[in-house]
Amino acid sequence: MGCDRNCGLIAGAVIGAVLALLGGILMPVGDMLIEKTIKKEVVLEEGTIAFKNWVKTGTEVYRQFWIFDVQNAQEVVANSSKIKVKQRGPYTYRVRYLAKENITHDTENHLVSFVQPNGAIFEPSLSVGTEDDTMTVLNLAVAYNNTVDGVYSVFSGKDNVSQVAIIDTYKGKKNLSYWPSYCDMINGTDAASFPPFVEKTRVLRFFSSDICRSIYAVFGAEINLKGIPVYRFVLPSMAFASPLQNPDNHCFCTEKVISNNCTSYGVLDIGKCKEGKPVYISLPHFLHASPDIGEPIEGLSPNEDEHTTYLDVEPITGFTLRFAKRLQINILVKPAKKIEALKNLKRNYIVPILWLNETGTIGDEKAAQFRKQVTGKINLLGLVEIILLTVGVVMFVAFMISYCACRSKGKR
Known part of the structure; x- marks a missing residue:
């Protein structure tokens, strides 16, 4: 026993x-x-x-616009006073519902090329008014419907998974021809996905044709999204800093008069890629911008939660499962003796036209x-x-x- x-x-x-x-x-x-x-x-x-x-994408993507309605246009024209604006919105459109087109595979170089159609459907139930609402703003065409973005050529990742979805060329070029030096490079993906096995220490680089440049996001927090652990990456304020704060940004400084010899920060002159129009991009309500930028404008209230851009990335696959892209379109207005409405101005203004919030979240079924x-x-x-x-x-x-x-x- x-x-x-x-x-x-x-x-x-x-x-x-x-x-x-x-x-x-x-x-x-x-x-x-x-x-x-x-x-x-x-x-x-x-x-x-x-x-x-x-x-x-199986994700429903919406683009919301808030338009800055100028309340005192005549006073500004006559006295160069501060511009009083009132935010009106959102006006919401469903976008990115069209599939990529003209997809071609270059198996020898492991590349995939495509164009992304831009479609927009107005969503009245998610808007405060109709497309016929009237307001006072500077004249600028801002809706890009029935157009295409591209051609993009990206790596398939077949031979090297760490390269998957990274852009090789945009419109047939490896550079943008907008900026001097390395600022002109096309870096990273289009932000819809990234190479897999994402670590918190990684800097996620991506290109946005909306702002005519490559940019980056850094780890912010761990979040549970519908039962899926994701990493939230956010655009840091240093991405929009002046060359004094971030020397890497020196080649984004193009207008030394307006930016006070490149000491101002938080706005980006993208006029060169917008047919010479004096268009400036910033975060909404001039978030992370130097005080002198917003000083001539009344009615702004920058808010970190509402106005920050972020990407929620599933770290194993590298798929972006939720995002919020927020940016503001502004116009530079300067005194001009030959233009009646501008001849009495005594200062320069960077006038906010609108800001947009493009959001998408993985659906319950997905x-x-x-x-x-x-x-x-x-x-x-x-x-x-x-x-x-x-x-x-x-x-x-x-x-x-x-x-x-x-x-x-x-x-x-």
């Missing part, structure tokens, strides 16, 4: 050791399998999860599918690993203690 009991205890300890060993082995093996699967599915080629969602295909499997595998390791260790220790106790008792 003593031998049988001891043998049973040894068998239990062996089983525990095997379970613990399986759990330990499953960790690196499981991680390797996950990595292999992810690397396969994020490649931009027919049949992958990434390609299906890349061609036509989120459930994502949890099932990605995070659910990873979590299940992790749970199995922990259970095997924990149960194995506990069994091994318990049975070995019992065996040693029995041996000690038998010797007495």
Whole structure:
């Protein structure tokens, strides 16, 4: 009986050791399998999860406009007084509902080319008024409907997954021809996705044709989005800083008179890529801009929560599952003797025209599918690993203690 009991205890300890060993082995093996699967599915080629969602996003994207209605136009023209504005909005449009077009594959160089059609459908239920509302603003065409953006050529990631979705050329060029030096480079992706296995220390670089430049976002927080853990990356204030604060921005400084010898910050002159129009881009309500920029304007109230741009990125796949792109369009107004309305002005103004908020969040159905295909499997595998390791260790220790106790008792 003593031998049988001891043998049973040894068998239990062996089983525990095997379970613990399986759990330990499953960790690196499981991680390797996950990595292999992810690397396969994020490649931009027919049949992958990434390609299906890349061609036509299942996320509903809305672009909301708030227009700055000038309240004292005549007073400004006559006396160069501060411009009083009143924000009116939102006026909401559904956008990015059209699939990418003219998709071509360059298998030799592992590139995919496409154009992105721009469509916009007015959403009255999400707007404060109609498209026929009237208000006083400077004359500027700001709605880009029934046009296309591109051609973009991006890396498929087939030969190197760390390059997936990164832009190789835009409109056939690797540079923009707008800025001097490295500011003219086209960096990163289009922000819809990034190469997989995103770490918090990574700087996410992306190109936006809206602002005619490449920009970047840094880690801000961990967030749970519909049961999916995501990293929130935000545009830092240093991206819009003056060259005195951020020397890397020296080549974005184009108008030394308006920017006070490049000491002002928070606005970007994009006139060169807007057919010479005096267009300036900023964050809404001049968030993160120097005080002198907003000083001539009354009625602004910058707010970090409402006016910051962010991307919520699922770190394993690199897919952007929620985003809010916020920017403001402004016009430079200067005294002009030959223009009746401007001849009495005695100062320069950067006048806010409107600000927009383009948002998109993964839908409930897509989120459930994502949890099932990605995070659910990873979590299940992790749970199995922990259970095997924990149960194995506990069994091994318990049975070995019992065996040693029995041996000690038998010797007495």
